Amino acid sequence: MSEHSGSSGGELVQLLTPQGERIDHPDFSYSGSDDEIAAHLRDMVLVRRIDAEATALQRQGELGIWTSLLGQEAAQIGAGRALRSQDVVFPSYREHGVAWCRDVDPLRLLGLFRGVDLGGWDPHAAKFFLYAIVIGAQTLHATGYAMGLEKDGEVGNNDPERDAAVISYFGDGATSQGDVNESFVFASSYNAPVVFFCQNNQWAISEPIERQSRIPLYRRADGFGFPGIRVDGNDVLAVKAVTEQALERARSGNGPTLIEAFTYRMGAHTTSDDPTKYRLDDELEQWRGKDPIERVKAYLSRAGAIDQAWLEELQAESDALAVRLREDCLTMPDPDVAASFENVYAEQTPYLAEQQAAYAEYTASFEEGN
Amino acid sequence: MSQSQTSTSAGRRMTMGKALNAGLRRALEADPKVVLAGEDIGKLGGVFRITEGLQKDFGEDRVIDSPLAESGIVGTAVGMAMRGYRPVVEIQFDGFVYPAYNQIVAQVAKMHHRSRGLVPMPMVIRIPFGGGIGAVEHHSESPEAYFAHTAGLKVVSCSNASDAYWMIQQAIALDDPVIFLEPKRRYHEKGEVDEDATPAPLHRARVVREGTEATLLAYGPMVKTCLDAAEAAAEEGRALEVIDLRSVSPLDMQTVATSVQKTGRVVTVHEAPVNLGLGAELAARITEQCFYSLEAPVLRVGGFDTPYPPARLEDHYLPDLDRVLDAVDRSLSY
Incomplete structure (x- = not known):
């Protein structure tokens, strides 16, 4: 019987068990110190806190919608911390943890979901492009950008300061999209320096992974002619090790890799979704035992690298972050209506200029005339 | 004044197809960031030979034979534009543009706006369009209204050799994405092309x-x-x-x-x-x-x-x- 798409299978790269025990793997190792692992823990706790606050803000009517990353912290922090500053990220719409690693202010993420803008950060400065909501479209942008890196000679110079790679994030549902498959074809054909990072969180809204694939997703890469790896997406050490190796492969000119981070969407697809209608509590409970944060806490506590005081301090830091985020969200100014008309074109058309002027005149008539 | 095309010297007489080729060549020479991509545009020079000889002269890095996937062609061009290139992609026939529709209307068209101008899309999507050549289905369509309806896109069409020569260069130089519609049944009609003229503005009738x-x-x-x-x-x-x-x-x-x-x-x-x-x-x-x-x-x-x-x-x-x-x-x- 072949490996089932929804079972974690025998080829899962894992370096830290759900119980917090370090284990060896023949091909991958995590070489960072316990301090570095504690930094990953801090990242994961903070992004989980940001996520919880955003969910609360949505419930209170302050955000239109929120896409929770709950349960996927290790996949995102592990991959995000594997990046070098010159690497470039093409996210979907759930990569709040990767955004954190790229120093994108979480408030800017909230702006999109509050409806004050369509993506309020500078994609070039952050090397983190705007969220892509139409599923899978960004994988082609990532591939094209990677083709550009190659043309610019930013690949394969054996220069760790210069050689760059692109990473694109998407989910298990996206693997059914034509664009994702086309991006695999293009990346393979041009040997583009791109890492395809699939967070298989088992659910595409209400559809289980078995609806998308009859084989484990990482094995799809075989058919396109590049390596695929399945990693325990709830193991931040393994994710970082696997992603670092894939990025290095890309930077050195050896082409794309597909990483399947095997994880679980602990929350709803979005705040508009109701997972009780389509999945069982048992499954959720089973995954709760594989929590990405708890296993790191267990390891570091046992190793004596952190103690209760450290954890309390982290708790205080995350609460303060949440308070700041909430305040800033509530005081975020509404955009000026002119923003709707601006930047539609690099060179605005006369007709749009007319519409903008006419609407300004129309709104002004309410302010003066009465 | 709407007729600002000057014609001081006689220029060269050539077909619209050759004029497009000459315009593309000049754009490739003028700006190293201009890259061409599309199906069969390299060695073959495209099914209508519009890009004939360009790969030979500018290399496979700048005149790219793409895998046979329209969404992939446009979507990767988005990424190249994000990297600072000015991609000029060829859709082989009008009726083949629809697989790229999402990339064109949801990605290319919106990117400049949603990024508040930080991510421009200086891209040209060339589409041989229209009927009159006795082709099989999906080879004779006129999809301009779909694109003209989409905020963020500019849509132009040339009708003669001289405009073809100039308008393709102007479209490539523009920082907005342009759907460039080429009347395929007029590819072989000849006209004067004065390569030293001052062309009319792109969006002038x-x-x-x-x-x-x-x-x-x-x-x-x-x-x-x-x-x-x-x-x-x-x-x-x-x-x-x-x-x-x-x-x-x-x-x-x-x-x-x-x-x-x-x-x-x-x-x-x-x-x-x-x-x-x-x-x-x-x-x-x-x-x-x-x-x-x-x-x-x-x-x-x-x-x-x-x-x-x-x-x-x-x-x-x-x-x-x-x-x-x-x-x-x-x-x-x-």
């Missing part, structure tokens, strides 16, 4: 024949049809004005309005179906701007609201000289 009794509005392949119709009308003593819109979006309404105020009668002509086609937008805008000048309703000549017919029926579907003149007669009868 041109009065290609002056007249007083009615205005014919056309673009791309229908400009010649309208000029033929005006010539035939002249033999019967009727002076028709013909405007080559050149730019489908934005429309140069100033040139159009000036003409309508003079003639009072308008017939719009395009191959695309009339329902919600460019003619509808033109009729609405002309009614808004020139209501008191109109002597007759704006009439539309176009394809029927049917799928593009099999080749043996396309002469019925495509507007021709007689259908244009029939509409002129109806306009003049008001």
Whole structure:
């Protein structure tokens, strides 16, 4: 019987068990110190806190919608911390943890979901492009950008300061999209320096992974002619090790890799979704035992690298972050209506200029005339 | 002044296809960030040979044979534009553009706006369009209205060799994404191309024949049809004005309005179906701007609201000289 798409299978790269025990793997190792692992823990706790606050803000009517990353912290922090500053990220719409690693202010993420803008950060400065909501479209942008890196000679110079790679994030549902498959074809054909990072969180809204694939997703890469790896997406050490190796492969000119981070969407697809209608509590409970944060806490506590005081301090830091985020969200100014008309074109058309002027005149008539 | 194309020297006589090739060549020479991508555009030079010889001269890095996937071609061009390139992609035929529709209308068109201008999309999507070549289905369509309806895109069409040469270069130099529609049935028609001329602005319409009794509005392949119709009308003593819109979006309404105020009668002509086609937008805008000048309703000549017919029926579907003149007669009868 072949490996089932929804079972974690025998080829899962894992370096830290759900119980917090370090284990060896023949091909991958995590070489960072316990301090570095504690930094990953801090990242994961903070992004989980940001996520919880955003969910609360949505419930209170302050955000239109929120896409929770709950349960996927290790996949995102592990991959995000594997990046070098010159690497470039093409996210979907759930990569709040990767955004954190790229120093994108979480408030800017909230702006999109509050409806004050369509993506309020500078994609070039952050090397983190705007969220892509139409599923899978960004994988082609990532591939094209990677083709550009190659043309610019930013690949394969054996220069760790210069050689760059692109990473694109998407989910298990996206693997059914034509664009994702086309991006695999293009990346393979041009040997583009791109890492395809699939967070298989088992659910595409209400559809289980078995609806998308009859084989484990990482094995799809075989058919396109590049390596695929399945990693325990709830193991931040393994994710970082696997992603670092894939990025290095890309930077050195050896082409794309597909990483399947095997994880679980602990929350709803979005705040508009109701997972009780389509999945069982048992499954959720089973995954709760594989929590990405708890296993790191267990390891570091046992190793004596952190103690209760450290954890309390982290708790205080995350609460303060949440308070700041909430305040800033509530005081975020509404955009000026002119923003709707601006930047539609690099060179605005006369007709749009007319519409903008006419609407300004129309709104002004309410302010003066009465 | 709408006729700003200077013609001091005679220039070279060449087909529209060769003019496009020469324009692309000049754009590749002028800016190292210009890259071409598409199916079969390399060694073969494209199925219409528009890119003939360019890969040989500029290399496989700049003239890229793409895998056979339109969404992939446009989507990777988005990424290249994000990296600072100016991609010029070829969609092999009009009817093959739809797999790339999401990338064009949801990604290319919106990127500059949603990034507040931080991520421009200086991209040209070349599409050989329209019928009249006896092709099988999906090879003769006129999809301009889909793109003209989309905020963020500019849509232009050349009707002659000189415009083809200049407009392709102007479209490539523009920082906005441009859908560049090439009338494939006119690829082999010859015209003068003066490579030292000063071209008219890209989004400016041109009065290609002056007249007083009615205005014919056309673009791309229908400009010649309208000029033929005006010539035939002249033999019967009727002076028709013909405007080559050149730019489908934005429309140069100033040139159009000036003409309508003079003639009072308008017939719009395009191959695309009339329902919600460019003619509808033109009729609405002309009614808004020139209501008191109109002597007759704006009439539309176009394809029927049917799928593009099999080749043996396309002469019925495509507007021709007689259908244009029939509409002129109806306009003049008001």
